[in-house]
Amino acid sequence: MSFQASDTRKGDSKLMGQINQALILNLLRNGNGLSRTQIARKIKLSKATVSRVVNGLIEDKIVSVIGEGESKKTGGRHPVILSTNSSGRFVVGVDLGTTNIVVGIANLKGEIIKKIRVPTDCGHSVEKVILQISNLVEEVIKQANIKKNLIEGIGIAEAGIVDSSSGIIKYSPNFNWKNVNITSILEKKTGLRVFADNCTRVMAIGEIWHGKRESVNNIFYVNVGYGIGSALMINGKLHNKHSEFGHIPITSKKILCNCGKYGCLEAVASGNAIERKANQLYNDSKNRWITAKDVAERAEQGDPVAQKIFKEAGYYIGKGLSFVENVFNPDKIIIGGGISAAGKLLLDPIIESYNNFTMAIMKSTTKIELSTIGMDAGIYGAVTMVLNKRIFYTSLL
Numbered sequence: 001m002s003f004q005a006s007d008t009r010k011g012d013s014k015l016m017g018q019i020n021q022a023l024i025l026n027l028l029r030n031g032n033g034l035s036r037t038q039i040a041r042k043i044k045l046s047k048a049t050v051s052r053v054v055n056g057l058i059e060d061k062i063v064s065v066i067g068e069g070e071s072k073k074t075g076g077r078h079p080v081i082l083s084t085n086s087s088g089r090f091v092v093g094v095d096l097g098t099t100n101i102v103v104g105i106a107n108l109k110g111e112i113i114k115k116i117r118v119p120t121d122c123g124h125s126v127e128k129v130i131l132q133i134s135n136l137v138e139e140v141i142k143q144a145n146i147k148k149n150l151i152e153g154i155g156i157a158e159a160g161i162v163d164s165s166s167g168i169i170k171y172s173p174n175f176n177w178k179n180v181n182i183t184s185i186l187e188k189k190t191g192l193r194v195f196a197d198n199c200t201r202v203m204a205i206g207e208i209w210h211g212k213r214e215s216v217n218n219i220f221y222v223n224v225g226y227g228i229g230s231a232l233m234i235n236g237k238l239h240n241k242h243s244e245f246g247h248i249p250i251t252s253k254k255i256l257c258n259c260g261k262y263g264c265l266e267a268v269a270s271g272n273a274i275e276r277k278a279n280q281l282y283n284d285s286k287n288r289w290i291t292a293k294d295v296a297e298r299a300e301q302g303d304p305v306a307q308k309i310f311k312e313a314g315y316y317i318g319k320g321l322s323f324v325e326n327v328f329n330p331d332k333i334i335i336g337g338g339i340s341a342a343g344k345l346l347l348d349p350i351i352e353s354y355n356n357f358t359m360a361i362m363k364s365t366t367k368i369e370l371s372t373i374g375m376d377a378g379i380y381g382a383v384t385m386v387l388n389k390r391i392f393y394t395s396l397l
Contacts, residue, residue, distance in 0.1 A: 020045065020053045022393035025062070028084050029109070029392065033066050035079035054082060061088035062108065062391065084108050089391060090146050092137055092154045092192070093382030095199070098124070098174040098226065103136040105144045105151075106383035108391065110209060114144040115379065124175050130182065134189040152390040153193035155382035156182060157202035159227065161242050164197040173258060174226070195385055199378055200229030201238060203336055203371075205388070206381030208233065211334075211372040220330040223377075224317065224346070225337035227258070228266045232328065237395075246270065248323065250316050265320045269313040271339045277309050296342040310342060311349045318353025325358045325366055336371030343370065 023043045028034060034042070040050045057063035064085035068078035086107040093112075095102040097120060104115040116136055121128040133156075141148060160172035167183025183194040204221035219233040228246030232239040246266035247259050257267035267273055271292040278290045282305070299306035321333055339346060351368055373380055388394045 017053070018393045020049060021057065024050065024053055024057070025084060025392050026394065028063065028082060031083075033081040033083045035069050035081055037079060039082070058082075061085055064088070086111070088150075089152050090144075090150050091152050091383045091386040091390070092140065093379045093384075093386070094133055094137070094154060094156045095378030095382055096120075096129070096133070096156055096158045097378075098159075101129075101132065101136060102379050103133070103140050104379045104383065105140050105146060106380075106387075108387070110380065110384055110387060112376070112379065112383070114140050116140050116143070126175075126177060126180050126185075129175070130185050130189070134186060137186075137190055137192075148191075151192055153195060153386045154186065154190065155202070155385040156186075156194065156196040157199040157378045157382045157385075158182070158196060159199045159229070162196055162198045164195070164201075164240070167194065167196045169196065193386075193390065195389055197385060198229070198231075198242065199223065199381075201231045202381035202385055203377040204231035204233060204238060204334075204381070205384050206373060206377045206379075207334055207336060207371055209384045210380045216331050218328070218330040218332070220321075220324050220328060220333045222317070222321070222333065222335050223337040224270065224335060224339040226271045228270045228317075229337075230324075232330075245320065245324070248320055250320055265316055269316040269320075271337075274309055274313055274339065277312075278306070281305055281309075292339055293341075296345060299342070299345050307345070310345045313339075314346050314349025315353040317346075318350040318355075319357050321350065321354045321368070322357035325354070325362050329362055330366055333366060333368045334371055335368065336374070336377050338375060340370050341374060 024039055027039060027042060036047060036050050036054055040047045054063060062085055063082050065080050066083045067081045069081050086109045089108050091106055093104050093106065099120060100117055101120050102115060102117045104112045106112050116139060121132045137154060141151065158169055158172060159174050161170040163170055167181060169177055169180040169182055171178050183196050186194045200221065200223040203223055207221060217236050221231045222245065223229040230243055230245035232243065247257065247264045249263050250265040251263045251268055254262050255267045256262055257264035274292045274295055275290060278295045282290055295306045295309055299310050335347060335350065347370055354368060355363060371377055
């Protein structure tokens, strides 16, 4: 992350204050404690500006004094060492899935201190799900024993087309919702600021912050879950347009996708596709529905049918990623989502297929890796979204 001073920037004083706060807090977040002088030197702000911003942050309990540094050889006072105050503010994250809702509360460092996972209300009506979210938010705050005035806001990760600027879910295929202003409704119910975005974009944010990948500029993140989604980071910034990697045409086979088209990547390589294939092939599926997790477990135990199912899914994902590579040439491709828990069962055939379809000169610069935060990417991303919008203002850097 490059830090630039804002002493001489023209414009609104509030915006300049937010930029300076962003510079200082993001430096402290990534450091091990710094003095005012060290901060001023690193981000090229005047000591007076740094002191003014820091004093306000200390007063707001966002920054705290953690000790004293060594004084200069010539003597004088010991410099005060500063750090972000992890218990100064808190944020709530909601990972809204069709099967489960996960609600967690995190401190200023983005560490989840309390988490609740419950089945999503079977009705899936807007009213029922929002009431369920509202009740869970109140419950997690209560269980964490946090005063509500210390909560900066709620972040929601939801599959589908989400307008992050307005907080409106334009379309949710999983819930069959259209034009639901989830942020406005939840703000009225909870009295807290609410932010919402597409789950895969949110997961990518969580991966960058919590997966310690902030030094990587260009990332393509793939969410392989019930469906398949993607997010693209260019020059350290999340691309703000909605994309549908899961709906690129990947095969000529007449396999119907949920979108109504045939041969989409999601129709042959998603968690839903893996389950559908398994339940067609296994005789015991008549007694119970075989899940993607079941298939992964069977594959790990050497079941050739299960191994073939995962190999085929990985083949198609790798082929799709070769298109991405040839167009964008990202530094890193990260595979996340629930199905990524299968690990090498999924990753190895992805890499093999990707290598077969990608130009040698292109693939030599890109690494394909599994997510480092796995199943928690959604909840980590949701809390990080709020921290970025309310405290760290990373979009301004």
